[in-house]
Amino acid sequence: xxxxxxxxxxxxxxxxxxxxxxxxxxxxxxxxxxxxxxxxxxxxxxxxxxxxxxxxxxxxxxxxxxxxxxxxxxxxxxxxxxxxxxxxxxxxxxxxxxxxxxxxxxxxxxxxxx
Amino acid sequence: xxxxxxxxxxxxxxxxxxxxxxxxxxxxxxxxxxxxxxxxxxxxxxxxxxxxxxxxxxxxxxxxxxxxxxxxxxxxxxxxxxxxxxxxxxxxxxxxxxxxxxxxxxxxxxxxxxxxxxxxxxxxxxxxxxxxxxxxxxxxxxxxxxxxxxxxxxxxxxxxxxxxxxxxxxxxxxxxxxxxxxxxxxxxxxxxxxxxxxxxxxxxxxxxxxxxxxxxxxxxxxxxxxxxxxxxxxxxxxxxxxxxxxxxxxxxxxxxxxxxxxxxxxxxxxxxxxxxxxxxxxxxxxxxxxxxxxxxxxxxxxxxxxxxxxxxxxxxxxxxxxxxxxxxxxxxxxxxxxxxxxxxxxxxxxxxxxxxxxxxxxxxxxxxxxxxxxxxxxxxxxxxxxxxxxxxxxxxxxxxxxxxxxxxxxxxxxxxx
Numbered sequence: 001x002x003x004x005x006x007x008x009x010x011x012x013x014x015x016x017x018x019x020x021x022x023x024x025x026x027x028x029x030x031x032x033x034x035x036x037x038x039x040x041x042x043x044x045x046x047x048x049x050x051x052x053x054x055x056x057x058x059x060x061x062x063x064x065x066x067x068x069x070x071x072x073x074x075x076x077x078x079x080x081x082x083x084x085x086x087x088x089x090x091x092x093x094x095x096x097x098x099x100x101x102x103x104x105x106x107x108x109x110x111x112x113x114x
Numbered sequence: 115x116x117x118x119x120x121x122x123x124x125x126x127x128x129x130x131x132x133x134x135x136x137x138x139x140x141x142x143x144x145x146x147x148x149x150x151x152x153x154x155x156x157x158x159x160x161x162x163x164x165x166x167x168x169x170x171x172x173x174x175x176x177x178x179x180x181x182x183x184x185x186x187x188x189x190x191x192x193x194x195x196x197x198x199x200x201x202x203x204x205x206x207x208x209x210x211x212x213x214x215x216x217x218x219x220x221x222x223x224x225x226x227x228x229x230x231x232x233x234x235x236x237x238x239x240x241x242x243x244x245x246x247x248x249x250x251x252x253x254x255x256x257x258x259x260x261x262x263x264x265x266x267x268x269x270x271x272x273x274x275x276x277x278x279x280x281x282x283x284x285x286x287x288x289x290x291x292x293x294x295x296x297x298x299x300x301x302x303x304x305x306x307x308x309x310x311x312x313x314x315x316x317x318x319x320x321x322x323x324x325x326x327x328x329x330x331x332x333x334x335x336x337x338x339x340x341x342x343x344x345x346x347x348x349x350x351x352x353x354x355x356x357x358x359x360x361x362x363x364x365x366x367x368x369x370x371x372x373x374x375x376x377x378x379x380x381x382x383x384x385x386x387x388x389x390x391x392x393x394x395x396x397x398x399x400x401x402x403x404x405x406x407x408x409x410x411x412x413x414x415x416x417x418x419x420x421x422x423x424x425x426x427x428x429x430x431x432x433x434x435x436x437x438x439x440x441x442x443x444x445x446x447x448x449x450x451x452x453x454x455x456x457x458x459x460x461x462x463x464x465x466x467x468x469x470x471x472x473x474x475x476x477x478x479x480x481x482x483x484x485x486x487x488x489x490x491x492x493x494x495x496x497x498x499x500x501x502x503x504x505x506x507x508x509x510x511x512x513x514x515x516x517x518x519x520x521x522x523x524x525x526x527x528x529x530x531x
Contacts, residue, residue: 002287086287086289087287087288087289087291088239088286088287088288088289089288089289089291092239108286109286110285110286110287
């Protein structure tokens with residue numbers, strides 16, 4: 001069965017803060033409702049905690065780190081889920097029940113299975 | 115099957131008759147083969163192979179008794195060959211054996227396969243550009259080069275667009291399926307939008323344009339007829355076909371002898387195609403009878419077109435009815451362009467001052483040439499020539515086709531002479 005990753009893009013918030021408890025509850029409810037197809041997933045700390053890593057001059061070269069996410073976007077990548085679904089229609093149906101779908105957007109991508 | 119056909123030449127059927135027959139069957143074979151093989155690319159290659167063999171052998175040997183079955187057997191064999199070759203290259207066991215047994219296809223499964231193909235090509239996860247390209251390439255059977263020329267896109271760009279679309283279908287697993295009843299309405303309106311876009315591409319083309327481009331109206335009508343054949347009880351489909359036929363009925367009257375564009379008011383109505391008008395109006399009636407609650411935008415647009423089609427002269431247009439249909443349209447499809455069209459109808463019913471007030475109240479169309487052109491026309495009727503000229507100038511500064519710009523220049527010239 002194909003696996004899809006659902007990347008949640010929302011306001012760049014710190015989910016651990018108490019003011020997001022209500023939203024976290026909604027995500028937990030989604031997790032319980034979608035348990036049959038969920039194969040993993042997590043919320044991410046805000047992009048202010050992100051470090052972007054590059055190695056210059058090829059493998060083994062100088063490691064360059066910079067503060068912040070790889071791509072600055074209005075809505076930030078704030079979490080992900082792995083969904084095992086029969087096809088894209090089914091994955092879209094599940095993704096549409098993730099709270100991020102109405103708070104921001106959810107990007108659904110097929111995962112390559114080697 | 116074609117025995118005694120008037121197009122027979124000598125001992126075999128004419129190449130043209132064979133080409134027509136093969137083209138009609140091609141999409142059905144392809145639709146079935148995609149389901150069986152699970153791959154659009156593979157099915158297209160195999161179907162193409164069968165089509166080429168039919169075009170070579172049928173004119174010489176005669177058309178087989180069951181052309182569809184013949185094509186399907188040949189295409190299946192070719193698909194098996196292709197899968198085996200691919201499996202050998204990948205060092206995998208052939209998985210193609212089940213394809214070898216050509217279970218007889220009943221009419222029901224052929225219909226379902228066609229629907230699957232239509233809904234897959236017009237899947238909302240594909241961009242509208244990709245949907246249009248797939249509809250023309252895969253459903254209508256045009257070559258990539260023909261699709262590219264029809265849509266004024268470089269062939270390499272079109273080839274890439276088609277490849278990406280087919281890759282997305284395969285890799286993201288867009289299902290090969292007819293939508294469930296509860297999603298059918300939404301999905302059908304997506305299919306209708308794609309077909310209507312194809313029609314409008316062809317309709318917007320002028321006399322000097324590539325014939326392949328103007329032929330897009332015919333391709334769109336073919337697709338709409340196929341939809342109506344497959345889903346004869348869906349109001350959206352009947353409304354779409356009605357709308358296309360009624361618009362197409364004016365084809366011969368849309369331009370004068372010099373190829374200049376003529377507006378509805380200027381057209382010689384005796385040149386409208388009466389057969390298309392009759393069929394279109396009848397379809398509007400059927401569609402309205404199948405409209406339960408929420409009216410469909412294509413049905414309502416077709417109803418407006420029917421009001422025009424049935425009026426013996428422009429002055430005899432039932433403007434009250436036209437305005438009422440636009441009111442209905444606004445309840446399901448409220449866009450600035452619909453508001454503009456309604457305002458133009460009000461101008462005909464209540465006079466240019468009432469129309470202009472409504473046109474000026476439509477927001478968001480300053481980049482739309484026909485908003486300025488409509489203002490120009492109404493200002494002209496209100497005897498405000500300076501403002502009318504300025505309005506035409508603003509329209510002409512925007513993006514218009516050659517014949518459309520020529521039409522507006524003529525109107526403007528009448529004011530300054």
